[in-house]
Amino acid sequence: MKNSKIKPFILFIFGLILGALARVFNLYTQNIGNIFSEIAIWILLGTLISIYSATKKQAMINVFVFCLGMLLAYYFIACITDGIFSKTYIFYWFLFSLLSPFMAYFTWMTKEPGIFSKIISIGIVSTSILSTIVLFDKLRIYDYIINTILIYFLFFKKIKR
Numbered sequence: 001m002k003n004s005k006i007k008p009f010i011l012f013i014f015g016l017i018l019g020a021l022a023r024v025f026n027l028y029t030q031n032i033g034n035i036f037s038e039i040a041i042w043i044l045l046g047t048l049i050s051i052y053s054a055t056k057k058q059a060m061i062n063v064f065v066f067c068l069g070m071l072l073a074y075y076f077i078a079c080i081t082d083g084i085f086s087k088t089y090i091f092y093w094f095l096f097s098l099l100s101p102f103m104a105y106f107t108w109m110t111k112e113p114g115i116f117s118k119i120i121s122i123g124i125v126s127t128s129i130l131s132t133i134v135l136f137d138k139l140r141i142y143d144y145i146i147n148t149i150l151i152y153f154l155f156f157k158k159i160k161r
Contacts, residue, residue: 006053008065015069018045022070023077039096039131040146042070046100047124047150050107051159063104067097111159121154 022036035041046063053059071093078085110121128150132143139147 006049006058006062008061011049011062012065012069015066015071016073019070019073020077023074023081023083027081027083034140035142035146038136038143040128040143040150042067042096043124043128043131044146044150046104047107047110048153050104051111051153053104053108054161056105056108059104059108060101063100063107064097067100071097110154111161118155124154125150 018036022033025036026033046066049062049066050059053062074093075085075090077083106120107124110117110124125147128147129139129143132139
């Protein structure tokens with residue numbers, strides 16, 4: 001993606017939209033709501049945002065504003081719909097958002113040559129799979145799909161910078 005820049009404002013709006021949709025899906029559709037309640041989909045989206053960002057710094061900004069928008073919209077809608085949510089979940093998602101720039105920094109490097117980039121890629125896929133198993137007790141069909149897409153973009157898709 002030569003000379004392409006992903007705009008932070010657009011990603012913030014995209015985060016707001018996905019955060020709102022995630023909350024609505026949680027309220028009205030069990031299956032789709034489950035997908036957006038798990039970490040794997042957000043790892044995939046953060047990975048895509050990172051690897052398609054022009055620089056490491058841009059990846060850090062882009063992923064952070066995306067996560068911020070997602071959280072703001074999700075919990076705003078949860079509040080106005082009298083949703084039940086745990087303060088523990090809020091804390092961990094907030095922590096995830098605060099750490100997202102650091103994760104984006106390393107994720108951006110997965111498209112660089114060398115063994116270190118492959119180690120990072122393996123770590124990202126492992127985290128996606130293990131977080132699903134540990135937090136949600138098993139992999140579901142959509143987890144296999146999400147992780148297959150993640151593997152494709154990390155190990156096979158060529159990105160020109």
